[in-house]
Amino acid sequence: MKKTAVIGAGSWGTALAGVLADNGHEVTIWARREEIADEINSKSTNSKYLPDIHLPQTIKAVTNIRIAAENADAVILVVPTKAMRAVLRDIRPYLREEALLVHASKGIEPESHLRISEIITQELERTDVVCLSGPSHAEEVCRRQPTTITCSSIHMELAEEVQDLFMNQFFRVYTNPDLIGVEIGGALKNIIAIGSGMTSGLGFGDNARAALMTRGLAEISRLGVKLGGNPLTFSGLSGLGDLIVTCTSHHSRNWRAGNMIGKGKTADEVENEMGMVVEGMRTAKAAYQLSKKLNIDMPITAELYAVLFEHKDVKKAVEALMGRVKKKEVEGIMSGTLPEGGKDPLDQLEP
Numbered sequence: 645m646k647k648t649a650v651i652g653a654g655s656w657g658t659a660l661a662g663v664l665a666d667n668g669h670e671v672t673i674w675a676r677r678e679e680i681a682d683e684i685n686s687k688s689t690n691s692k693y694l695p696d697i698h699l700p701q702t703i704k705a706v707t708n709i710r711i712a713a714e715n716a717d718a719v720i721l722v723v724p725t726k727a728m729r730a731v732l733r734d735i736r737p738y739l740r741e742e743a744l745l746v747h748a749s750k751g752i753e754p755e756s757h758l759r760i761s762e763i764i765t766q767e768l769e770r771t772d773v774v775c776l777s778g779p780s781h782a783e784e785v786c787r788r789q790p791t792t793i794t795c796s797s798i799h800m801e802l803a804e805e806v807q808d809l810f811m812n813q814f815f816r817v818y819t820n821p822d823l824i825g826v827e828i829g830g831a832l833k834n835i836i837a838i839g840s841g842m843t844s845g846l847g848f849g850d851n852a853r854a855a856l857m858t859r860g861l862a863e864i865s866r867l868g869v870k871l872g873g874n875p876l877t878f879s880g881l882s883g884l885g886d887l888i889v890t891c892t893s894h895h896s897r898n899w900r901a902g903n904m905i906g907k908g909k910t911a912d913e914v915e916n917e918m919g920m921v922v923e924g925m926r927t928a929k930a931a932y933q934l935s936k937k938l939n940i941d942m943p944i945t946a947e948l949y950a951v952l953f954e955h956k957d958v959k960k961a962v963e964a965l966m967g968r969v970k971k972k973e974v975e976g977i978m979s980g981t982l983p984e985g986g987k988d989p990l991d992q993l994e995p
C-alpha cells in the first residue's frame with residue numbers, strides 16, 4: 645500500500661484516484677475548489693465532472709496542495725496543460741525527492757512547444773517522470789470497464805513501478821520506452837478529434853471520419869518521428885488507440901467541441917460553454933507553430949488552426965483539404981521517401 649496524491653480533481657484525476665483506491669492505495673486528491681473537495685469527502689461523488697458515479701469511500705480530498713504532497717510516495721499530476729506550470733510551482737516545495745512522479749495530462753505548450761514531461765523537468769529540475777497515456781475515457785474507467793493504457797519514461801524501471809501501481813483486472817497497463825512518441829500521440833490526437841467532431845457537425849458520415857483519422861495519424865506520425873518518436877508507437881495505444889477512442893466517442897470533449905463548431909458555433913463560444921478542458925485547441929496552436937518551425941507538412945492541423953484561431957469557415961477548410969494537389973499515400977520505405985530523420989519501421993519490428 646502506497647500513499648498517493650492525485651493533483652487535479654477533474655474527470656481524469658478523479659477516475660485515476662478511483663483506480664488507485666481500488667488497488668488498495670491510500671489516496672488524497674487535490675482539488676482547486678472547496679466545493680469539489682467537500683463533495684468528495686461528504687458524498688464520495690464529483691458530480692460536476694463525473695455525474696452518476698460513486699467513488700470509493702476511502703478517497704479523501706484536500707484543497708491544500710502541501711497536505712496532498714508532503715507525505716506522498718507517488719504523485720500523479722492531472723491538470724490541464726495550461727495549468728501545469730503554475731501547479732508545479734505550487735507543489736515543488738512539498739514534493740519528496742523519492743516520490744514517484746507521474747503525469748497523465750495530454751498537451752503541448754504553445755510558444756515553448758514543450759511536452760508535459762519537459763515542462764515538469766524545467767519546473768522541478770528532475771527527469772524522473774512517468775507519463776500515463778492511452779485510450780481511456782474517465783467515464784468508463786470509473787465504471788470499471790476494461791481499459792488499456794501505456795506508461796512511458798526515460799527511466800524504464802520507474803515506468804514499471806507505475807505499471808504495478810495502477811494495473812488491475814479492468815485497467816491493464818503496458819510500458820513503452822518511447823516517451824516522445826507516447827506524449828506526442830496523446831497530445832495530437834485531440835486536434836484530430838476536434839476535426840472528427842466537426843465532420844459530424846457538418847453532417848458528414850463515416851467516410852469523412854475515416855479519412856480524417858487516417859490522414860490525421862499520418863501527420864501525427866510525421867511530426868512525432870521528426871521530434872524523435874518511434875514510428876511504431878503511433879500505431880500503439882497512445883497513438884492509434886487514443887485516436888480511435890477520441891474521434892469516435894461522444895464522451896470526448898474534443899469531439900464535442902468540434903461537433904458544436906461544425907454546427908456553427910465559434911471556438912470561443914464553445915470553450916466558454918464546455919466548462920471542461922478542450923486540450924486540442926491550444927495543442928492545435930502549438931502543433932501548427934511546430935510544423936512551421938520544423939517545415940513539416942500538416943495540412944489538417946493547419947486548416948483546424950485557421951478555423952479555431954483565424955475564423956476560417958469550416959466548410960472552406962474542408963474544401964481546402966479536399967482540393968490539395970495530388971499526393972502519394974504512403975511515406976517512408978514503401979514510397980522510397982523515408983521522412984528526414986525517420987527510422988525504417990520494418991527495421992524495428994520484433995521477429
Ligand SMILES: NC(=O)C1=CN([C@@H]2O[C@H](COP(=O)(O)OP(=O)(O)OC[C@H]3O[C@@H](n4cnc5c(N)ncnc54)[C@H](O)[C@@H]3O)[C@@H](O)[C@H]2O)C=CC1
Nearest residue numbers: 653654655656657676722723724727749750781782920921
Ligand atoms: N477526461 C478524460 O477522460 C481524460 C483526460 N486526460 C487528460 O487529463 C488532463 C486533465 O483533464 P480532465 O481531468 O479531463 O479535465 P476536466 O476539465 O475534467 O478537469 C480539469 C481540472 O483541472 C482543474 N483546473 C483547471 N484550471 C486549473 C488551474 N489553472 N489550476 C489548477 N487546476 C485547474 C479544474 O478545477 C479541474 O479539477 C487533460 O490534459 C486531459 O487531456 C487524459 C486521459 C483521459
Ligand SMILES: O=C(CO)COP(=O)(O)O
Nearest residue numbers: 778779780781896897898
Ligand atoms: O484523452 C481522452 C481519452 O483517452 C479524453 O479525451 P477528451 O479530452 O477529448 O475527452
